[in-house]
Amino acid sequence: MGSVNDRYAWQDQSACRGTDLPAFTSHRQPGRRALAAATAICGRCPVRLECGEDALTDPTFTVxxxxxxxxxxGQYSRARAESVAALRAQSAAAREHAQ
Structure with missing residues (x-):
């Protein structure tokens, strides 16, 4: 069984590593510009799916x-549910494509 550090090893390759955009860790919903800047970084990230999978399975990834x-x-539970559904669909498609 891998260690916790192994589980999150993907973070070393993340495109957001070292950025100071508060949208990545804020407890508040980011504004449109901050969200667009952050998702643009995610769009070119080589470990986007790993990041999303951990967000779905690790209860400490809440904001x-x-x-x-x-x-x-909680106040954004509908947005979270939609995000979770989209991430699951992308992960399933990626796994199917890899086979």
Missing amino acids: GIWGGYYLGG
């Missing part, structure tokens, strides 16, 4: 932008 989607707190 911010993960895998190109805003996963906000």
Whole structure:
């Protein structure tokens, strides 16, 4: 069984690593410009799907932008549900394509 560090090794390759955009970690829903800037970074990220998968499976990933989607707190539960559904569809398609 891999260590916790192995599980999150993908973070070393993330396009957002080292950025200071608060949209990635904010407890507030980001504004349009901040969201656009963050999702543009996610769009070119080589580990976007790994990031999104961890956001879906790790309960500590509760706020911010993960895998190109805003996963906000309870007041944004509809947006989170839509983001989760989109990430799952992309992950399933990627796995199917890899086979």
